[in-house]
Amino acid sequence: xxxxxxxxxxxxxxxxxxxxxxxxxxxxxxxxxxxxxxxxxxxxxxxxxxxxxxxxxxxxxxxxxxxxxxxxxxxxxxxxxxxxxxxxxxxxxxxxxxxxxxxxxxxxxxxxxxxx
Numbered sequence: 520x521x522x523x524x525x526x527x528x529x530x531x532x533x534x535x536x537x538x539x540x541x542x543x544x545x546x547x548x549x550x551x552x553x554x555x556x557x558x559x560x561x562x563x564x565x566x567x568x569x570x571x572x573x574x575x576x577x578x579x580x581x582x583x584x585x586x587x588x589x590x591x592x593x594x595x596x597x598x599x600x601x602x603x604x605x606x607x608x609x610x611x612x613x614x615x616x617x618x619x620x621x622x623x624x625x626x627x628x629x630x631x632x633x634x635x
Contacts, residue, residue: 524586565600
């Protein structure tokens with residue numbers, strides 16, 4: 520049972536939103552543009568041709584931050600591409616729901632890991 524944050528998040532999304540497909544990649548910090556004057560550490564791309572969405576996570580992140588940024592990007596994936604304000608209330612609700620599901624699944628895996 521993998522207890523790494525990205526694996527847990529992938530499984531949580533696959534279990535709760537089984538219709539979603541995506542590819543995720545690490546990317547060098549230079550590949551991220553500054554957005555609103557801030558450096559981006561994650562990006563979700565919905566290709567115009569309708570192909571599989573892609574999530575990019577910066578290699579500049581610490582291990583402690585990777586999970587949160589990945590969850591942030593997965594919330595964009597779940598919310599979808601046809602959104603004017605991509606951090607609206609629905610996105611915030613999805614991010615919160617994803618965070619709770621992540622914590623529950625992580626705790627479950629830790630208990631299993633400790634008993635094996």
